[in-house]
Amino acid sequence: MSNPSETLIRIIDLHKSYYDGESELPVLQGIDLEIKTSELLAVVGASGVGKSTLLHIMGTLDRPTAGQVIYGEQDVFTLQDTELARFRNKEVGFVFQFHHLLPEFNALENVAMAALITTPSNKTIYEEAASLLEYVGLAERLSHYPSQLSGGERQRVAIARALINKPKVVLADEPTGNLDRRNSEAVHELLWDFNAKSGQTFVIVTHNSELAEQVDRVVQLVDGKVVL
Amino acid sequence: MKFEWFVASRYLRSRRKQSFISIISIISIGGVALGVATIILVIAVLDGVEHGLKDRFLSNEAHVALSIFDHSFFKGYQERIERIEAIENVVAASPVIFAQIGVFREHSNTIQDAIYIKGIDTAQEDEVTGFSTFVIGSTDFQNSELIEQAALINEGETITGGIILGGRLATRLGVMKGDVLRLLIKLVESPIDSSMLLPDLANFVVIGFYESEMEAYDNNFGFIHIDTAQKLYNQQNRVNFIFVRLTDAELAPQLATKIEAAADFTVLEGMPNARTWMEAQAALFSALQLEKIATVIIEALIILVASFNIASTLIMTVMEKTKDVGTLRTLGSSRGNIMRIFMIQGSVIGTLGTMIGTALGLSLCWLLRTNTQRPSYWYIIALVVPIVLQFLIASQHAMRNRGGWKFAVGVLWLIGIGFALYCAVRPISLVDLGLSQIYQMHQLPIKINWVFVIFINLLSFAICWLATLYPAWQAANLKPVEALQHE
Numbered sequence: 001m002s003n004p005s006e007t008l009i010r011i012i013d014l015h016k017s018y019y020d021g022e023s024e025l026p027v028l029q030g031i032d033l034e035i036k037t038s039e040l041l042a043v044v045g046a047s048g049v050g051k052s053t054l055l056h057i058m059g060t061l062d063r064p065t066a067g068q069v070i071y072g073e074q075d076v077f078t079l080q081d082t083e084l085a086r087f088r089n090k091e092v093g094f095v096f097q098f099h100h101l102l103p104e105f106n107a108l109e110n111v112a113m114a115a116l117i118t119t120p121s122n123k124t125i126y127e128e129a130a131s132l133l134e135y136v137g138l139a140e141r142l143s144h145y146p147s148q149l150s151g152g153e154r155q156r157v158a159i160a161r162a163l164i165n166k167p168k169v170v171l172a173d174e175p176t177g178n179l180d181r182r183n184s185e186a187v188h189e190l191l192w193d194f195n196a197k198s199g200q201t202f203v204i205v206t207h208n209s210e211l212a213e214q215v216d217r218v219v220q221l222v223d224g225k226v227v228l
Numbered sequence: 229m230k231f232e233w234f235v236a237s238r239y240l241r242s243r244r245k246q247s248f249i250s251i252i253s254i255i256s257i258g259g260v261a262l263g264v265a266t267i268i269l270v271i272a273v274l275d276g277v278e279h280g281l282k283d284r285f286l287s288n289e290a291h292v293a294l295s296i297f298d299h300s301f302f303k304g305y306q307e308r309i310e311r312i313e314a315i316e317n318v319v320a321a322s323p324v325i326f327a328q329i330g331v332f333r334e335h336s337n338t339i340q341d342a343i344y345i346k347g348i349d350t351a352q353e354d355e356v357t358g359f360s361t362f363v364i365g366s367t368d369f370q371n372s373e374l375i376e377q378a379a380l381i382n383e384g385e386t387i388t389g390g391i392i393l394g395g396r397l398a399t400r401l402g403v404m405k406g407d408v409l410r411l412l413i414k415l416v417e418s419p420i421d422s423s424m425l426l427p428d429l430a431n432f433v434v435i436g437f438y439e440s441e442m443e444a445y446d447n448n449f450g451f452i453h454i455d456t457a458q459k460l461y462n463q464q465n466r467v468n469f470i471f472v473r474l475t476d477a478e479l480a481p482q483l484a485t486k487i488e489a490a491a492d493f494t495v496l497e498g499m500p501n502a503r504t505w506m507e508a509q510a511a512l513f514s515a516l517q518l519e520k521i522a523t524v525i526i527e528a529l530i531i532l533v534a535s536f537n538i539a540s541t542l543i544m545t546v547m548e549k550t551k552d553v554g555t556l557r558t559l560g561s562s563r564g565n566i567m568r569i570f571m572i573q574g575s576v577i578g579t580l581g582t583m584i585g586t587a588l589g590l591s592l593c594w595l596l597r598t599n600t601q602r603p604s605y606w607y608i609i610a611l612v613v614p615i616v617l618q619f620l621i622a623s624q625h626a627m628r629n630r631g632g633w634k635f636a637v638g639v640l641w642l643i644g645i646g647f648a649l650y651c652a653v654r655p656i657s658l659v660d661l662g663l664s665q666i667y668q669m670h671q672l673p674i675k676i677n678w679v680f681v682i683f684i685n686l687l688s689f690a691i692c693w694l695a696t697l698y699p700a701w702q703a704a705n706l707k708p709v710e711a712l713q714h715e
Contacts, residue, residue, distance in 0.1 A: 061558060061708040082562045089560020100555045100712065104238040114559040116231045161559075 008168060008201050009035040009058065014067035016053055027053050029224035031067070038199040042212045045221035051205040052173050054221070058203065059092050059171045060084050089117055093162030097174035099154035101146040107133060108142040111161045132160040136190055152183030159190055169201040176208060184208065232565060236572035239545060252541045253577055259534035260581025261588060264688050267527035268589030271680055274523060276673030278516045282477070288357050288440040290471035291480045291505050294487055296498035301466040309470060311490040317475045317483060320355030324348055324469040325457040330412035331401065332429070339412060341401060345450045347457025356473040363392055365405055365436025369453035374406045378433040389456040390435035394446040398437055407434050413460045430460055480504035531688050534581065535695035542574050542699035553703055554711030563704040570700035578692020582685055590676065595653035597674040607648035614640040
C-alpha cells in the first residue's frame with residue numbers, strides 16, 4: 001500500500017465546455033485539485049455546477065477541453081482508447097446514483113464482470129466476487145438478478161463491483177441519492193469501512209450534508225471553480 | 229474473447245425484460261435459414277435437370293462431329309479415323325454421311341416429309357453412339373427378310389436397301405415394318421434434255437425403328453447403310469462427317485482442336501470444323517446456365533434481405549443496451565470489446581441460420597430424391613400438439629413464466645415441422661405433370677453440387693458478418709457518459 005500522504009491524483013487547470021452548435025457552454029473553468037492516497041473526499045456544489053462532469057473526467061469517461069489529469073506520473077489523456085480502458089479497468093471503480101447493474105447478469109456475475117474483461121473466467125474471480133458480496137451483506141443474493149433485488153441491495157452490489165479489481169480510487173456520483181435514509185446510512189457505512197480497511201481513495205459527489213460532514217475533506221464547486 | 233462471448237451469449241438469450249429481442253433473433257435466424265435452404269434446393273433441381281438432360285443427350289449423341297465447313301465430302305476417311313482414334317481420350321470414331329432428304333409414301337408423287345438421313349457403318353456407329361441398342365427390329369441393312377418380301381410384293385421396283393426410321397417419325401408417316409418408302413436423294417439431269425432436272429428417287433424398306441426417347445432423333449431421323457448412301461450420292465469411299473466419342477464428354481472443347489489437326493484436311497478440301505456436343509446444344513445449355521445464374525442472384529438477394537434482418541436486430545439490441553454499453557465502458561471495456569460483443573451476436577445468428585438452412589436444404593433434397601412410402605396425415609397431429617400448447621402458454625400466465633415449458637414447446641415445434649416435412653415432401657413426378665415425354669425424366673431430378681453448397685455457406689457467412697459491422701461499430705463508438713445517461 002502506498003504512502004498515505006502521497007498525491008494520487010493531480011488535476012491541473014481543467015476546463016470543460018459543452019458546445020451546442022455555435023454557442024459554448026463552459027462547465028469547468030480551471031479546476032486545480034490534488035487528491036491524496038487514502039483520502040475520503042466529498043465534492044459538493046449546486047446542481048449543474050459540474051460535479052458529475054468533474055467526476056467523469058477524473059474517471060476518464062470523458063475528455064477535458066483543456067487541462068490535465070495525472071495519476072501518479074501518468075497523464076491519462078495521452079493514452080489510447082484501449083490503454084485508457086485498461087487503466088479504467090484496473091485503477092478506477094465507479095458507483096453511480098442509479099446502480100447501473102447489467103440486467104441480464106446475476107449479482108455475482110455483475111460483480112465479477114470488471115475482472116472478467118481482462119482475465120479469463122476462473123474460480124478465483126468468482127470467489128473474490130462472492131466474498132465481496134458477503135462483505136456487503138448479500139451472501140444470500142449471489143444468484144439473484146438486479147430486478148429481484150431492492151434498491152439498497154442493488155447499490156451494495158454496485159459498490160462490490162467497483163471494488164473487485166482493487167482500484168486505487170473509487171469515484172461515487174451521488175451514491176445514496178436514490179435511497180431512503182436507512183439504506184443511505186448502510187451505504188455510507190460500507191464506504192467508510194472500505195476506506196478504513198483497504199486504504200482506497202474515495203471521491204464522492206454528494207448533496208447529502210450528513211455525508212459531507214463525515215469525510216476527510218470537502219471540496220466545493222462554484223461557477224466551475226474550486227472554492228476552498 | 230471469453231468475456232465478449234460471455235456477454236454476447238447472454239444478450240442473445242435475453243431472458244430478462246424484453247424477450248422480444250430474442251424472438252427477433254429467431255426470426256433473423258429463420259430468414260437466413262430459409263434463404264440458404266431455398267438456394268441449395270433450387271440449384272440442386274436446376275443442376276439435376278441439366279445433368280439429366282446431358283445424360284439423355286449423350287446417351288446417343290456423339291461428343292464431337294468433324295466435318296469440312298461446307299459439309300462437303302472427303303475421301304481417305306478410314307485413315308483419318310485411325311489418326312483420330314490414336315488421340316488420347318478418344319474412344320472411337322465413326323464415318324457418317326449426313327444429309328437431308330425428302331420422303332414419299334409408296335407410289336405417291338408428293339413429298340410427304342423432309343427428314344435427316346444418316347448413312348452409317350453399324351459396327352463403327354455402335355462404338356460412338358450405341359446405335360444398335362436403340363433399334364427395335366433388324367439392323368442388317370442389306371440382307372433382311374423384310375427386304376426380300378418387299379421386293380416380291382413390289383415387283384418391278386428396285387429396292388435400294390433397308391432403312392431404320394425414328395419411332396415417332398414412323399408413326400407420323402404412318403409406315404409399318406416392311407413398308408416401302410421412296411426417298412428423294414437428289415436431282416439429276418434428264419437424259420433427254422440436259423436443262424431439265426429429274427428427281428433421283430430410291431426405294432427403301434423399313435426394317436426397324438429407332439427409339440432413343442430423344443425427341444430430336446425419334447422424330448426426324450432415318451438411318452441407312454453407309455455403302456448405300458455413298459452409292460446414292462455417287463461418293464464412293466467418301467463421307468462428309470466423322471463422329472467421335474470421348475472418354476469424358478466434358479473434354480470435348482479441349483480435344484476438338486486435336487481432332488481437327490488429326491483430320492489433316494488439305495487446303496483444297498476446305499477448313500475443318502470439329503463441332504462439340506456443347507456447341508450443338510448451346511441454345512439449351514446456355515439457357516440453363518443463364519437460368520442458374522439468375523437464380524443464384526435472386527437467391528443471394530434473399531440472403532441479403534435476411535442480413536438486413538440481422539443488421540436491424542443488432543441495431544435494436546444496441547439501442548436497447550445503450551446504457552449497458554455505457555456501464556461496460558466504465559468497467560473498462562475497450563471499444564474493441566464492445567464491437568466484438570455485438571459482432572459475435574450477429575455472427576451467431578448468421579452461423580446458426582446458415583447451418584440450419586443447409587441442413588434444411590439438404591434434407592429437402594434428400595426427401596425429393598428418395599422414393600419411399602411415408603406415413604401420411606399423421607403429421608397433422610404432430611403440428612396440432614405444439615399449436616395447442618402454444619395457445620395454452622399464451623393464455624396461462626403461470627405457464628408463460630416457466631422457461632421449461634417454452635423450451636419443451638420449442639422442441640415440439642421442431643419435431644412437428646420436421647415430421648410434417650418428412651410426410652409431405654415426396655419426389656415430384658414429372659409423369660403426372662405430363663412433362664416426362666420429351667426428355668424421359670420420371671421425377672424431378674435432384675443433384676447436389678457440394679462445391680456450390682460450400683460456396684453458398686461461405687457467401688452467407690460473409691454477408692451476415694458484413695451486416696454486423698455497422699451496428700457493432702455504432703455500439704463501440706457510443707460515448708460512455710452519454711450512454712450512461714441514456715434512458
